[in-house]
Amino acid sequence: MSTYFYYQERAKEWWLLTVEGRVVARAKTRPEIIRQSLRQDCPEALALAERWIQNYPQLSSRCWSATIIYARGHVCPNGGYGRYRVLSQKGERIYEVDARPQFRSCTCPDFGNAWTSRFGAPIINGRPLCKHILACLMDEHFAKKRGEQLPSSSLNSFEEAHDVDS
Numbered sequence: 001m002s003t004y005f006y007y008q009e010r011a012k013e014w015w016l017l018t019v020e021g022r023v024v025a026r027a028k029t030r031p032e033i034i035r036q037s038l039r040q041d042c043p044e045a046l047a048l049a050e051r052w053i054q055n056y057p058q059l060s061s062r063c064w065s066a067t068i069i070y071a072r073g074h075v076c077p078n079g080g081y082g083r084y085r086v087l088s089q090k091g092e093r094i095y096e097v098d099a100r101p102q103f104r105s106c107t108c109p110d111f112g113n114a115w116t117s118r119f120g121a122p123i124i125n126g127r128p129l130c131k132h133i134l135a136c137l138m139d140e141h142f143a144k145k146r147g148e149q150l151p152s153s154s155l156n157s158f159e160e161a162h163d164v165d166s
């Protein structure tokens with residue numbers, strides 16, 4: 001991504017900056033500044049996130065974070081079908097993700113909290129969806145669009161299982 005954003009305390013708004021530090025957009029809310037940033041850097045991820053959120057509003061904040069993780073190139077194959085290493089949004093931690101529908105899991109606290117806290121990752125069709133898993137599913141979605149060969153086990157992911165793409 002050629003831009004980054006942060007909350008400007010004094011102005012009480014989100015600022016989008018180029019790597020050179022030039023402010024290119026401002027917004028009142030986090031989703032709006034992410035939209036602005038994706039419009040510039042990764043419009044296809046923006047379109048996909050908006051479709052997913054329309055179908056699953058409970059995933060909204062995690063979907064926005066996932067687009068940033070994806071657009072920053074933080075999703076890395078980890079050997080094996082549907083396996084990934086995902087660098088956290090701020091790049092401070094690495095989580096192990098299994099994106100195969102039947103094994104869908106992540107080593108992050110949000111995934112672990114899904115069954116024990118109402119603030120944990122929303123459970124969709126029996127498995128929690130955290131932002132790291134969503135970022136991997138996004139990566140798979142675009143790999144598939146580019147015609148890359150994906151293992152059959154990971155093809156039947158979130159979208160096909162839940163009609164998100166229809």
Ligand SMILES: [Zn+2]
Nearest residue numbers: 106108130132
């Ligand atoms: Zn996670």
